[in-house]
Amino acid sequence: KTGKKYGVRIEGLAFERDILRDMPIWHHVFADPKIRRLTNATTSKCLRSKHELQTVGEAEDLAAPLIEMNGRQSSHRPNNQCNCRDCTEIREVTTCEHPHLCMVRSQELLDTLPPKWDPRVEQPEDYEGNFNNIPRLRGEEIFDYRLTTTGGLSEIFRVFTDRNHTPSNDTYIRRIEMNNNINLSIVATDGSCINNGQDTASAGAGIYFTENDPRNRSLKLPQAVGNIKLTQSNQAAELLA
Ligand SMILES: [Zn+2]
Ligand SMILES: [Zn+2]
Ligand SMILES: [Zn+2]
Numbered sequence: 001k002t003g004k005k006y007g008v009r010i011e012g013l014a015f016e017r018d019i020l021r022d023m024p025i026w027h028h029v030f031a032d033p034k035i036r037r038l039t040n041a042t043t044s045k046c047l048r049s050k051h052e053l054q055t056v057g058e059a060e061d062l063a064a065p066l067i068e069m070n071g072r073q074s075s076h077r078p079n080n081q082c083n084c085r086d087c088t089e090i091r092e093v094t095t096c097e098h099p100h101l102c103m104v105r106s107q108e109l110l111d112t113l114p115p116k117w118d119p120r121v122e123q124p125e126d127y128e129g130n131f132n133n134i135p136r137l138r139g140e141e142i143f144d145y146r147l148t149t150t151g152g153l154s155e156i157f158r159v160f161t162d163r164n165h166t167p168s169n170d171t172y173i174r175r176i177e178m179n180n181n182i183n184l185s186i187v188a189t190d191g192s193c194i195n196n197g198q199d200t201a202s203a204g205a206g207i208y209f210t211e212n213d214p215r216n217r218s219l220k221l222p223q224a225v226g227n228i229k230l231t232q233s234n235q236a237a238e239l240l241a
Pocket of ligand 1: 096097098
């Protein structure tokens with residue numbers, strides 16, 4: 001509630017699985033409203049009290065024996081008498097007497113999550129390669145092409161002054177296979193603003209590959225995009241670059 005008042009929101013095009021898994025499963029902000037009925041059901045009591053289920057990741061782990069991995073069926077049998085390793089461990093550790101039922105309930109909870117928030121489905125992260133391992137030279141920065149927000153739960157909160165904007169829950173997946181021979185291009189970019197801070201300010205940016213390269217550009221920051229007026233400033237110029 002405090003978040004709503006001050007315009008603190010969770011926003012990003014995509015989040016890494018570690019973040020998705022750290023989200024609380026009960027009262028998950030982006031879950032389908034039908035999660036409330038599941039939350040209040042009797043079977044959820046066992047998930048809370050005996051399994052001490054709190055996060056999306058814990059729900060994913062609990063429900064894991066229900067899905068076949070890489071075409072290999074798990075040894076779990078879909079009934080509460082099942083004696084597979086997972087069920088045996090659950091009975092010992094949690095004293096739950098109906099592990100199968102609790103696995104199914106866990107899966108139902110996860111099924112209320114939109115794909116963007118569901119760690120079980122394909123995420124942009126799956127196509128983004130290992131950005132941190134790309135070798136870089138001194139003084140060289142590599143353009144961060146990733147859509148995925150990384151770095152943990154605290155990274156996902158953004159403060160917005162415009163309270164009426166609703167973040168999108170759509171997933172954007174660019175299915176580009178990242179292989180080991182990524183072609184890196186060296187590009188110089190810079191932005192600048194003439195008469196910065198004045199009414200006559202004019203912002204622009206330049207992109208330079210090599211001499212006479214057709215990809216070289218000089219760009220002027222437009223005055224507006226649709227109905228949104230853009231401020232001509234140094235910061236805007238650097239962002240454009
Ligand atoms: Zn129980
Ligand atoms: Zn089992
Ligand atoms: Zn249980």
